[in-house]
Amino acid sequence: MAKYVLKRLMMAVLVLFGVVTIVFIIMRAFSSDPAASVLGQHATAESMAAWRASYGLDKPLWEQYVSYLAGLLHGDLGYSYYDHTSVAGQIMGRFPATIELAVCAILIAGVFGIALGVAAAVHKRSFWDYFSTVVSLVGVSMPVFWLGILLIILFAGSLHVLPSTGRIDPMLQPVGGTGFYLLDTLLSGDFEAFGNALAHMILPSVTLAMYSLAIICRMTRSSMLDTLDEDYVRTARAKGVRRRRVQTHHALRNAMLPVTTVIGLELGSLLGGAMLTETIFAWPGIGKLAVDAIQQSDYPVVQGVVLLIGVIYVLMNIVVDVVYAYLDPRITYTKEEG
Amino acid sequence: MGLMNSSKTGTLSSRELSRRTFVKAMGAIAAAAPVALNLAGCGSQRASEAGSSGTSGSDSGTLTFGQSSEPASLDPALIQDGASSNVTNQIYETLVRFDEDSSDVQPWLAEKYEISEDGLTYTFHLREGVKFHDGTDFNAEAVKRSIDRQLEPNRTEDMPYASFNFGSEDSGTGVASIECPDDYTVVFTLCASSTPFIKNLAMQLSSPIVSPSALDEYDNDLTENPVGTGPFTFRSWDHDQSIVLDANEDYWNDDAAPKVDTIVFRFISETASRVTALGNGECDVIEGVDMSTADQVKSAGKEILTTEGMNINYVVLRTDQGPMMDVEARRAVRQAIDVDALVDALYGDYATVANSFMPVWMAPYDKDVEQLAYDPDAAAATFKELGITELTMLTYSSQRNYNPAGGQELAESIQGYLSDAGVKLTINSYDWTTYLDRNTVEDWDLCATGWIGDNGDPDNFMNLFSDTDPSINMSRFANDDYTALIQKGTQTPDGDERDDIYLQCEKMIADQVPAVVICHTQTLDGYDSSVKGLVRPMVGTFYLSEVSKG
DSSP states (O other), X not given: OHHHHHHHHXXXXXXXXXXXXXXXXXXXXXXXXXXXXHHGGGOOHHHHHHHHHHTTTTSOHHHHHHHHHHHHHTTOOOBOTTTOOBHHHHHHHHHHXXXXXXXXXXXXXXHHHHHHHHHXXXXXXXXXXXXXXHHHHHHHHXXXXXXXXXXXXXXXXXXXXXXXXXXXXXXGOOOSSSSOXXXXXXXXXXXXXXXXXXXXXXXHHHHHHHHHHHHHHHHHXXXXXXXXXXXXXXXXXXTTOOHHHIXXXXXXXXXXXXXXXXXXXXXXXXXXXXXXXXXXXXXXXXXXXXHHHHHTTOHHHHHHHHHXXXXXXXXXXXXXXXXXXXXXXXXXXXXXXX | OHHHHHHHHTOOOTTOOOHHHHHHHHHHHHHHHHHHHHHHHHHHHHHHTTOOSSSGGGOTTEEEEEESSOOSOSOGGGOOSHHHHHHHXXXXXXXXXXXXXXXXXXXXXXXXXXXXXXXXXXXXXXXSSOBOTTSOBOOHHHHHHHHHTTSTTTOOTTOTTHHHHHOOTTTTOSEEEEEEEETXXXXXXXXXXXXXXXXXXXXXXXXXXXXXXXXXXXXTOOTTOOOOSSSEEEEEEETTTEEEEEEOTTOSOGGGOOSSSEEEEEEOOOHHHHHHHHHTTSOSEEEEEXXXXXXXXXXXXXXXXXXXXXXXXXXXXOOSSSGGGSHHHHHHHHHHOOHHHHHHHHHGGGEEEOSSSSOTTTOGGGGGOOOOXXXXXXHHHHHHHHTOOEEEEEEESXXXXXXXXOHHHHHHHHHHHHHHTTOEEEEEEEOHHHHHHHTTTSOOSEEEEEEEOSSSOHHHHHGGGTOSOTTTSTTOOOOHHHHHHHHHHHHXXXXXXXXXXXXXHHHHHHHHOSEEEEEEEEEEEEXXXXXXXXXXXXXXXXXXXXOEEO
């Protein structure tokens, strides 16, 4: 297993190198000039040329690339053209917000998706089965930006029961800590702030969870149906094991293997930054950071975020494969000897 | 077992649901849902009167201001955007300040000032007893430090307004030296006389005075450590979320002392989300309301603040190449467009038809400038005579402050008018940053553009047509008489003579038509009725120390 993981990590380096190169070329070759965006309406050809020169953007593309790679090897992701702060600092400052949102979303998607999927499988052709089908179809079909705005208008604009945007009331913001507001406020015993952070979390996490919930629900249903047809399940029933125990102890545990894979991959996808959700809810994560940077042609920030997303995807894939192998002893990634 | 048996025989058990029944049930729910939601909405509106969703917006000592983007910096030397100046305008102050209802300036950190007869020397007598937020004294040395760092050779490429405000060696304009004959007197000597200079010193970009101690402590960059003399002090900045300012209890001006304890700036980029935040009580004031959301703000029971903009929405015509080199062709384009009807259709009550390049409130002498009247027949005849059957227009795809309907919509309207006059207009539309790239390198005959005034001075608008840089003078209009008028205008003191110079400029633009002026757009902000004293100045952004709640 260790050899397998090492091999995957080495391949990951190659993948990330490719990602960095492609994004570098795309941003510089096809993106618009950041000088005009930074310098505003008084930007002249001369001032823009001087600005570009000060950031090395007047050098040949290969020279800029080598310089960027050299910085990467030293852990330097560069500085934002827009506000001159360190890219690494910006990403690390915003990543906890994305992690917190992604974890809450995957919890919602996992809990409700699995529950609904199990109910649909166990009560085939019942209300729950059809309901799960509708939920799954709606979840994968509904545009997330539409759902998000709809929820804001309904729960914040009409019903006034939830806040519309942001992570927490600025006056309740925790100072210091891990950057995970739910955790920080709970650990510090500031329950008013905890409640406020939780209220702010509801709409964006539900919005973000819908697609994953749909996938997890269908995968759970499908996997449970397959497992319920297995011989050992029939044997358990024949032995007189109670129905609930058959469903949970025998069927569900085995049906969870592919579902675990899906949950892991979905989490990786969510950690990559839910750009639309974060923009609509003004959620200060790396997704919104990427959207703002793209609009401003802020090359270093875009490159930094894309690199982080690449790392997340690659690592999550490796983790999921390893976990799957541990959960299912039939799975092996090493060649058999002899 | 029962389930498996029933599915095998094809009949339904008591717990199974037929597809038909399920579809009927879903249809009934879908029909009932809007009714249920409406009833729920009514109920919650009554309930919500008892309180909001419990955010800072409901606290009478805290004013929450929602804006569309985060500041790039809180150092006035490094900013060029409204998002930044909304915040910095509460922290820093300038030697002179714009009146709220005009582009005139009044002394502020300077008690009084004198301008020499030749317009080269500006002497400011500073207010005594004023301190920066870090306790440093405000004095002549602080003024000199604030400006010196933006003069060549100290100036860096990241200071977007340094050249505009304080000139440059290349242009032979701007500040030649700054002297401090005593602690409370500052003398600026200019390279050449410049009537707009006093207004440049009132601008919220580049000109505010910063603490010299803070410059030393933070290595000349106050992006995240702003220290000024203003009515509010900086407390915290949580990136991509909020900036919090506190009332300055030691503020020097009792008449303009803050009326709230705290201001919270929140960054909400989506307009719909920002409007909902206002309606939900999470924000007390929001900026960036456009025509399409103004009605939503009002229907949420909130108010709209309407301010005449210092802007011009216009279409430039390429005077150095192509069919628009001929002034008769340009006049025909003007005649082909019914600007009154276009403005009414695209902007409704939220814009004023432009009869001049400058807004009339800024340049009252412009009220008698006459543009060519709408005359499609004459336009068609001219196009035919000149053999013009096709033209190309470059535009931006998004909305702009001066064009809330969007560049594509404006271009399509013009396309319709030109089509009626027998000319096919091809539209090339790009996103904003790509448009900025393309408009200096691509061939076009017409180009949608706009201008937002900086300092309320007529030169700021009219010199657009005399600049030699094509990214500024997009029409490439080159007229020696016009250029001479512009140069004379910058050196003529304010008064009737100067007004007449710019009136001549406007008439020349109306006659030569390097641009078709469309409209001046209003600026819309939304606010809760509990907010009192909210006024958007005609030049610059809000002074929130005048605002109270409750």
